[in-house]
Amino acid sequence: MIKGIIYIILSGMAFFVINFFVKLLGNPENELIPHLQKYPAHELVFFRSLVSFVISASIIKYRGLPLLGNNRRWLLLRGTAGMLALTIFFFTLHKLPLAIASTLQYLSPIFTVLIASRLFSEKVSKAQYFSSLIAFSGVIFIGFNGLTGGFDHQKLDLFWMSMGVLSAILSGIAYNAISKLKETEETINIVIYFPMLALPLTGIWCLFDFAFPRGIEWLILLTIGIFTQIAQVLMTRAFLSTNTAIVAPFQYIGAIYALLSGWFIFNEKLEMASIIGVCLVVFGVIFGTIFRAGKQRKKASKSVIELETEVLS
Numbered sequence: 001m002i003k004g005i006i007y008i009i010l011s012g013m014a015f016f017v018i019n020f021f022v023k024l025l026g027n028p029e030n031e032l033i034p035h036l037q038k039y040p041a042h043e044l045v046f047f048r049s050l051v052s053f054v055i056s057a058s059i060i061k062y063r064g065l066p067l068l069g070n071n072r073r074w075l076l077l078r079g080t081a082g083m084l085a086l087t088i089f090f091f092t093l094h095k096l097p098l099a100i101a102s103t104l105q106y107l108s109p110i111f112t113v114l115i116a117s118r119l120f121s122e123k124v125s126k127a128q129y130f131s132s133l134i135a136f137s138g139v140i141f142i143g144f145n146g147l148t149g150g151f152d153h154q155k156l157d158l159f160w161m162s163m164g165v166l167s168a169i170l171s172g173i174a175y176n177a178i179s180k181l182k183e184t185e186e187t188i189n190i191v192i193y194f195p196m197l198a199l200p201l202t203g204i205w206c207l208f209d210f211a212f213p214r215g216i217e218w219l220i221l222l223t224i225g226i227f228t229q230i231a232q233v234l235m236t237r238a239f240l241s242t243n244t245a246i247v248a249p250f251q252y253i254g255a256i257y258a259l260l261s262g263w264f265i266f267n268e269k270l271e272m273a274s275i276i277g278v279c280l281v282v283f284g285v286i287f288g289t290i291f292r293a294g295k296q297r298k299k300a301s302k303s304v305i306e307l308e309t310e311v312l313s
């Protein structure tokens with residue numbers, strides 16, 4: 001369980017790096033790296049997928065694994081849902097403040113746990129629902145700052161906020177598909193389906209709207225691609241290593257990364273509602289983890305006692 005939690009936290013850090021640079025290339029008027037071009041969201045998905053595909057395909061070839069994996073139906077579902085979720089999310093990063101876009105995306109753990117409880121009959125306790133509700137309330141508080149006009153330099157758009165929720169639902173589907181593939185697939189086979197599906201779609205799209213990279217922009221695009229590979233591998237291992245309901249709430253921590261970077265770098269104000277939200281997110285995650293760990297220890301102790309009783313009898 002601990003290993004899965006570590007994986008998902010590190011994955012969240014890697015995703016933060018990706019989202020930060022995507023935001024940077026979608027808003028070139030920033031002062032951090034001046035004179036950048038503005039890149040359309042689909043082109044960023046294309047470059048991200050290109051680097052990830054090259055790395056994944058090289059590893060698969062080196063290890064002698066089948067390129068298309070075994071359970072192709074679920075691999076296709078994971079790749080399609082993940083591709084659509086990411087593309088929509090990149091658009092929301094361009095259209096909404098970083099904290100708001102990330103807040104909406106981090107609704108995905110709620111949908112992940114709910115879908116898992118229905119699709120795979122994973123047992124989700126009342127305490128886990130309660131901890132998710134606390135964390136979800138924190139996300140709402142974080143977003144409340146923007147909804148009440150705290151982000152006065154960037155107007156909120158109801159359509160793109162709705163698309164952000166759709167991205168979170170699709171992410172929940174993708175994460176559950178990963179859990180379904182635990183027994184049949186290698187991590188790298190699960191990872192490669194995303195860029196393998198995204199490349200042709202975004203490649204065609206780039207024919208109609210493309211900004212040719214120059215200078216440091218090549219390095220930024222390469223960084224996005226490399227951190228994509230790191231984030232995808234870590235996230236996939238997190239969901240393969242333990243129960244979905246355990247690791248999913250830890251994705252909320254990424255909302256805190258986005259909030260702080262939005263405040264310090266993109267001048268998105270941090271007000272009391274957002275501070276309360278950060279506290280609720282952290283408390284919800286810690287509460288859910290402590291409860292789950294305690295429950296598993298009791299279950300393990302009970303199993304040991306039952307086994308000893310059988311041996312003695």
